[in-house]
Amino acid sequence: MPPAIIAQSLSKTFRVKVRDPGLAGAVRALVRPRYRAVQAVREVSFEIVPGEIVAFLGPNGAGKTTTLKMLAGLLYPTSGQVRVAGFEPWSGGAAFKRRIALVLGNRQQLVWDLPAEETFLLNRAIYDIAERDFRERLAELVDLLGLAAVVDKPVRQLSLGERMKCELAAALLHRPPILFLDEPTLGLDVSAQDAIRRFLGAYRDRHGAAILLTSHYMQDVTALASRVIMINRGRLLYDGALDALVARIAPTKRLELVLGGPVRQESLAAFGTVHSFRFPNAVLDVPRETAAATSARLLAGLPVADLSIADPPIEEVIRLAFAEGGESE
Amino acid sequence: MSAAAAWARRYGALIRNAWLIDLQYRASILLWVLWGVTEPAIALGIWWAIAGAGDVDGYARADFARYFFAMMLVNQLTIAWDSWYLDGWIRNGELNFRLARPLHPAHEATADNIAYKARSGSIIIVVWLVVAAVWPAVRLPFDPARWALTAVAVLFAAGLRFLISFTTGLLAFWTTRATAIMELHAGIAMFLAGRIAPLALLPPPIAHLASVLWFRPMLAFPVEVLTGAVTGSAALLQGFVAQAFWLAVWYGACRLAWQRGLLRYGAVGG
Numbered sequence: 062m063p064p065a066i067i068a069q070s071l072s073k074t075f076r077v078k079v080r081d082p083g084l085a086g087a088v089r090a091l092v093r094p095r096y097r098a099v100q101a102v103r104e105v106s107f108e109i110v111p112g113e114i115v116a117f118l119g120p121n122g123a124g125k126t127t128t129l130k131m132l133a134g135l136l137y138p139t140s141g142q143v144r145v146a147g148f149e150p151w152s153g154g155a156a157f158k159r160r161i162a163l164v165l166g167n168r169q170q171l172v173w174d175l176p177a178e179e180t181f182l183l184n185r186a187i188y189d190i191a192e193r194d195f196r197e198r199l200a201e202l203v204d205l206l207g208l209a210a211v212v213d214k215p216v217r218q219l220s221l222g223e224r225m226k227c228e229l230a231a232a233l234l235h236r237p238p239i240l241f242l243d244e245p246t247l248g249l250d251v252s253a254q255d256a257i258r259r260f261l262g263a264y265r266d267r268h269g270a271a272i273l274l275t276s277h278y279m280q281d282v283t284a285l286a287s288r289v290i291m292i293n294r295g296r297l298l299y300d301g302a303l304d305a306l307v308a309r310i311a312p313t314k315r316l317e318l319v320l321g322g323p324v325r326q327e328s329l330a331a332f333g334t335v336h337s338f339r340f341p342n343a344v345l346d347v348p349r350e351t352a353a354a355t356s357a358r359l360l361a362g363l364p365v366a367d368l369s370i371a372d373p374p375i376e377e378v379i380r381l382a383f384a385e386g387g388e389s390e
Numbered sequence: 391m392s393a394a395a396a397w398a399r400r401y402g403a404l405i406r407n408a409w410l411i412d413l414q415y416r417a418s419i420l421l422w423v424l425w426g427v428t429e430p431a432i433a434l435g436i437w438w439a440i441a442g443a444g445d446v447d448g449y450a451r452a453d454f455a456r457y458f459f460a461m462m463l464v465n466q467l468t469i470a471w472d473s474w475y476l477d478g479w480i481r482n483g484e485l486n487f488r489l490a491r492p493l494h495p496a497h498e499a500t501a502d503n504i505a506y507k508a509r510s511g512s513i514i515i516v517v518w519l520v521v522a523a524v525w526p527a528v529r530l531p532f533d534p535a536r537w538a539l540t541a542v543a544v545l546f547a548a549g550l551r552f553l554i555s556f557t558t559g560l561l562a563f564w565t566t567r568a569t570a571i572m573e574l575h576a577g578i579a580m581f582l583a584g585r586i587a588p589l590a591l592l593p594p595p596i597a598h599l600a601s602v603l604w605f606r607p608m609l610a611f612p613v614e615v616l617t618g619a620v621t622g623s624a625a626l627l628q629g630f631v632a633q634a635f636w637l638a639v640w641y642g643a644c645r646l647a648w649q650r651g652l653l654r655y656g657a658v659g660g
């Protein structure tokens with residue numbers, strides 16, 4: 062299957078005006094403006110195939126949104142190549158734009174004063190959607206997103222979560238095979254976040270869409286994305302499976318024990334690094350590859366009432382990964 | 391579906407949305423129309439007093455009345471607010487989703503203009519008809535040929551003012567003062583486009599400047615066609631040629647500003 066998105070050595074340098082503080086600085090900037098080159102994205106390469114959901118991770122200012130905008134054709138790359146749905150985004154014209162959806166968290170296309178269904182009708186006309194297709198797709202989106210009681214209310218009366226759901230519906234009526242989503246769950250409550258995650262998963266399953274989303278919520282990543290791309294200061298730090306990232310960054314597994322009888326800390330230390338110990342609870346970090354065998358030995362050798370094996374929290378892994386990249390903010 | 395039908399449906403949907411939004415802001419629409427009536431009414435009041443029983447350079451009271459009623463209508467049919475919208479789109483990031491959909495933002499702006507002009511123009515025509523019923527001075531002779539020529543001149547003027555406003559709005563790619571530049575232009579146009587006085591009453595060098603630049607083509611010329619101040623095919627032709635010329639110039643400026651602006655948008659982010 063040919064990739065839906067190909068980015069090769071993608072770079073973007075912005076020219077930013079610099080100004081000294083104070084009135085004198087303002088006047089000087091007016092007379093002789095100075096510019097500084099800011100490398101927002103540096104030599105980033107990746108491919109995404111249809112049906113893949115990829116989480117795009119990085120701290121604020123890492124270059125995520127800039128990359129999304131280049132992929133969507135809003136920004137011209139300074140260098141590098143991009144193919145999205147077979148098109149060069151900035152010269153792909155209407156045919157390209159019909160193949161993508163771009164949802165930028167806080168910049169919405171819904172008309173504030175009108176019910177969301179009016180924006181849906183507008184998009185039906187803009188994207189030339191046949192009446193029957195429109196009815197079918199709208200019914201599907203309303204059903205998947207639970208919008209039945211919402212679409213006829215003015216957008217200004219909707220909650221943030223309802224607005225984002227309507228925004229997604231408006232962006233997906235033309236059934237694009239490629240989705241660029243910038244912080245789709247930002248500021249939403251837990252149930253709205255969950256609804257949007259389930260919806261995105263279902264959309265991908267039904268239509269084989271390729272989805273690239275940025276998020277600061279690790280639940281978005283763990284629930285949706287089998288693959289993560291991490292960038293920091295414009296550089297690609299990691300591209301691969303989430304599991305492999307966890308394995309690489311966190312070479313240990315965490316064993317949580319509930320002890321059934323008295324055990325000395327030294328006895329526990331023989332099995333791994335004691336993370337914490339307060340009878341009857343103990344937490345051990347053990348090498349990932351020997352976790353299963355160590356668990357068996359623990360159960361056989363000590364009075365263990367309960368034992369569970371877990372990865373370290375994903376937030377911790379991501380933080381470590383950025384720290385390992387050497388440029389964590 | 392044919393391409394023409396698809397475009398008709400798009401424009402229909404855009405105009406419908408614009409009207410639906412208008413319905414949410416009935417009071418502010420009323421205030422805008424009131425302002426559209428008040429400004430020429432004040433100018434008329436002043437010239438009415440100055441003309442007295444005689445005339446000013448051939449303009450008697452009834453001529454001023456017809457001129458400013460025609461001005462009121464033509465102004466509403468040609469006025470364009472696009473620089474304010476574009477400035478907001480560019481500076482607030484609302485241009486992004488517009489760039490990501492298969493419809494050039496100029497089409498949305500054009501449809502908005504059609505919606506606004508249809509609404510405001512029809513209100514002004516009703517106002518004019520009501521006033522004309524009781525005040526013969528503002529009645530126009532029944533002259534379909536002149537109305538047809540006026541329609542063409544109004545169409546050209548509306549296109550010209552749209553392009554001026556759109557292009558000025560695009561300056562927001564470079565400066566935060568795009569709307570201030572538009573206000574400055576509006577201030578100059580108050581005099582040079584004939585909103586304060588018929589151009590024939592301005593000092594000759596200034597009237598000449600207004601004719602050489604785009605100010606007469608953008609407003610005063612269609613008003614003069616409607617009131618019958620422009621007579622003879624040579625004068626009419628000259629007026630239409632000037633309109634076509636400035637339309638072409640501003641169209642070129644608009645295209646250039648759009649292309650360069652998008653490159654710049656890409657260079658500094660949005």
